[in-house]
Amino acid sequence: MAVISRGFHGRARDKGHELPPGQYETTGFPVLSAGPTPVVSLDDWEFTVRTETGVRYSWNWQELMALPSETPTVDIHCVTKWSKFGTRWQGVSLDVLLADVESGAEYALVRSYGDYTTNLPLEDLLDGKAWVAYRFDDEELPAEHGGPARLLVPHLYFWKSAKWVSGIQLLDEEEQGFWETVGYHNYGDPWREQRYQGD
Amino acid sequence: MTTEPGFLDGNAAAGDLESLFGADMTTAAGQCQGCGLRMRLAEAHAYLGGPGTVLRCPGCEDVLLRMVRSPNHLWLDASGLDYLRLPAAAG
Amino acid sequence: MARAAVPGRLGARLRWLEARLTGRHDESDTARTLVFDVPGWPGHLPGQHVDVRLTAEDGYSTQRSYSIANASDGERVELTVERIDDGEVSPYLVDVLEVGDVIELRGPVGGWFVWRPDEQKEPVLLVAGGSGLVPLMAMIRTRRALGNRVPFRLVYSLRAPRSQLFVPDLRTADPGLDRTFLYSRSAPERWPRPPGRITANDLSAGGWPPDFEPACYVCGSTGFVETAAGLLVALGHDPRRIRTERFGPGG
Numbered sequence: 290m291a292v293i294s295r296g297f298h299g300r301a302r303d304k305g306h307e308l309p310p311g312q313y314e315t316t317g318f319p320v321l322s323a324g325p326t327p328v329v330s331l332d333d334w335e336f337t338v339r340t341e342t343g344v345r346y347s348w349n350w351q352e353l354m355a356l357p358s359e360t361p362t363v364d365i366h367c368v369t370k371w372s373k374f375g376t377r378w379q380g381v382s383l384d385v386l387l388a389d390v391e392s393g394a395e396y397a398l399v400r401s402y403g404d405y406t407t408n409l410p411l412e413d414l415l416d417g418k419a420w421v422a423y424r425f426d427d428e429e430l431p432a433e434h435g436g437p438a439r440l441l442v443p444h445l446y447f448w449k450s451a452k453w454v455s456g457i458q459l460l461d462e463e464e465q466g467f468w469e470t471v472g473y474h475n476y477g478d479p480w481r482e483q484r485y486q487g488d
Numbered sequence: 489m490t491t492e493p494g495f496l497d498g499n500a501a502a503g504d505l506e507s508l509f510g511a512d513m514t515t516a517a518g519q520c521q522g523c524g525l526r527m528r529l530a531e532a533h534a535y536l537g538g539p540g541t542v543l544r545c546p547g548c549e550d551v552l553l554r555m556v557r558s559p560n561h562l563w564l565d566a567s568g569l570d571y572l573r574l575p576a577a578a579g
Numbered sequence: 580m581a582r583a584a585v586p587g588r589l590g591a592r593l594r595w596l597e598a599r600l601t602g603r604h605d606e607s608d609t610a611r612t613l614v615f616d617v618p619g620w621p622g623h624l625p626g627q628h629v630d631v632r633l634t635a636e637d638g639y640s641t642q643r644s645y646s647i648a649n650a651s652d653g654e655r656v657e658l659t660v661e662r663i664d665d666g667e668v669s670p671y672l673v674d675v676l677e678v679g680d681v682i683e684l685r686g687p688v689g690g691w692f693v694w695r696p697d698e699q700k701e702p703v704l705l706v707a708g709g710s711g712l713v714p715l716m717a718m719i720r721t722r723r724a725l726g727n728r729v730p731f732r733l734v735y736s737l738r739a740p741r742s743q744l745f746v747p748d749l750r751t752a753d754p755g756l757d758r759t760f761l762y763s764r765s766a767p768e769r770w771p772r773p774p775g776r777i778t779a780n781d782l783s784a785g786g787w788p789p790d791f792e793p794a795c796y797v798c799g800s801t802g803f804v805e806t807a808a809g810l811l812v813a814l815g816h817d818p819r820r821i822r823t824e825r826f827g828p829g830g
Contacts, residue, residue, distance in 0.1 A: 291634040292597055292683050296675045299639045299667055313639050317665070321538035322494045325549055368539050370639070404551065433494075448539055468539050472556040472563035485558035495801060496825045500644050502688035503630035507593045514691035530691030531823070 308372055309479035315371040320433045323467060327402035327453050334437055336421060337456035338387065341394045347456075348386070350437070353421065356381045361420060363443035365450070366479040378441055380422030383414040394459035398466060399440055402453040407466035408475060409442065409449050411459060418444055421454060446477040446484070495533040501541050501555075505529065508555060508562050511574060519570040522550035529553075529572075595632060596620065598656065598684040600676055606744045610661045610710060611673045612648060617684055620654040623647055625717035626693035626796070626824075629656065629686035633668060643668045646714035646798075646824075647687065650721040656684065659744060661710040692796065692824040694718040696727050701794050704786045705733045706807045708777070708799020711826050712737075712744050715798055723753055732793075734785040736761040736777045736803065759785030777803070779810045789815035798824040 299313060308314060337347040348356075360379045366372045397411045413419065422441040423430050430436035435452030442449045448468050458464075469475055474483040482488060498505075498514050505513035514530035525547035532543040532552055540556035545568070552568040566572065602614035627647055634640040649657035662673040676682065692714065694703065705715040712735055722731060737743055739762060749758060761781050762774045772781075787793040795816055797807045804823045811821050 291595075291632070291640060292681055293636055294633040294671070294676075294682050295680050297633045297635050297671050299633075299635050299641065313637075319537075320494070323535050323538055323540075323542045324544060324551070326494065369537070467554075468556070471540060471554045471565050472558050472561060473539060485556075485561070487560075496827045497823065499628070499689050499692050499824045500827065502628065502690075503593065503642075503644060503685050506688050507685075510593075512688070512690040514689045528691055530689070536827075 309366050310482045311370060311484075312366055312372040312479065313370055315373055318373060318376075318434065319367070319369075319371060321367070321369065322433075322452075323405060324403050326432050328432075329402050329437055329453060331437060335456075336386070336438070336454065338390055338459065339456065340390060340392045340459045341461050342392075344391065346390055353381060353423070353438070356385050359420065361441070361443075363441070365443050365447050368446040368448055368473065368477070368479075368484050372479075376443075377426055378420065378422040379424035380420035380438070380441060382417060383419040383421065384417060386421065387415065390459075392459045394461055396460040396463045398458040398460055398464045399449075399451045399454060400456045400458065401451045402455050405451055405453070405467050407449050407451050408464055408469055409445060410476070413442060413445065413476075414457070418442065444478070446474075446479050448473065449477055495535050495544070498529040498532040498534050498543060500536055501534045501543065502530075504541050504555060504557070508564060509574075513572075513574070515575065517573040518552060520545040520547060520550060520552060521568050521570050523548040524570075593685055593688070595683045595685050597681050600678050600680050600682075602678060603676075606659055606746075608741050610659055610744055612657055612659045613672060613676065615656045615658070615682075615684065617654050617656050620656060621687070622651040622653075623656075623687035624690070624693040624695060625650060625721040626714045627687035627689050627717075628714070629658070629684045630688065631658070631668065631672070632683040632685065633671065634683075641667060644688075647717055648713050648720075650717060650724040652724075659710070659713045659716075692798070692822050694721065694794070694796070696721060696725055696729070699794060700729060702730045702787050702791050703732070704793045704795045705731065705735075706777075706782065706786075706795065706797040706799075706811070707733065707735045708803030708807065709737060709742070709826075710744065711797075711799030711803065711824070713798075714824060715796055716745050716748070718796065719753070719756060720748070722756070728755060730755050730757075732757040732759070732786055734759045734761065734777070734782060736763055736781075736799070736807075738763050739765045740767050757785070761785075777807055777810070779814055782807070782810050783814055786811075786814075789817070792817070792820060795821040796824075797821060799826060801825040801827075 331350040334350045362377045364374045420441045423438040440451045440454045519526045535542040543553040554565045556563040598615040598617045632642040645658045648659040660672045663669045
């Protein structure tokens, strides 16, 4: 058993909100990276959806900016056990981006600039549950938090909200991403505490 | 203000690596599968504090090794290394 | 190599040990040295570090890696911790932890960034940036404790005089240890070198010529280490004789 460290509380935490099991509130916004921060110029930025049949849909930065955006305020839950309440974003709903995509796929593999990937069921990207977000707290999304744009899927653990998102591969069969291949859960529902494979 | 690169080196992952392998791994030699660079794991770039431990090649930044600790398992993917060479009978 | 799920029991070898704080003292305006008694401590080599684990009453737990500051001395372990104001662990260690309190340590770990006085006879160059001095100080103290005669040179880059660590210790006469202080922001009055970042000239004047084939140890922030190690290579030092350790702002 661990020894309790007298007087150690971690970062300030607020027990007033409802937290998923095993989570602790933080008021900061920790930066967690599995690799170097990619440098992506807006001139070269592109978001690509590839279907299971190989059809490709893409948007450059101007095209993304021209799409209707939303400003969700959401709670986010990191699998490293911090949660942050009431984060404010601006981005384009995946419902908008995927509206005209012809697909019968069940799964999605999200890709980022750099070599990051993460997987989730396609339906978790639809029905107002996911965005390509490019502003945070009324500012441009900083590179360390995934700018120019990141995926935002707040109902799942935050590793699914891929930073520096570059596209989505739609798949008939599930294909695991960067953390899922080394033990993290394929779905990652914080309320069911699905942290690891088998949870 | 300058932004510090977000990595440390393999020394900072020494405890986690030793708890997995049962031997000091910072002196272990490895070869990057991507670019062929040979190094000690102490010299790899380490990304810590996230869901797991990630070691990357100091030459090409390809992933060398990923390690995740769950309550019941330790997960290891060292597929980014052609080989790992440890001193025999070090302990 | 293939992926594998490895049973957790292999981890039993490196165990968490209870460490009781027996003393503490300020080292600078932001750093404090913590002295622990660690029953079962196996001893350590200079340059090795420990993982520190803290656990809150509600079960929240976190860990950090710190360099050991002292020469191996029975079950005594000294850590010199720089307070990172928005950090989670360092403010606790520096401000809250009191004599008699117990935390958990695991170690010693790391066998690469170490000086092995039994095997290494070549001259040693220590290049420290800020709190990167800590593991290098363990090497200086080990050399002194052993009466070792290997010549050491220390090049220590620090922000300002008040941020210096181990002031009394580095003032002590220590034959065979040459010391060069570089101030990056503000220097003492009439200091010959204007404040600024470390340069090739600093390492050439305060270090060893490359053909002496010194062992070079560089420790500091990631940016400092990249710079200093790059300068050493440019001066002609063999990269295989340069060992580096990067300190994080992890807090």
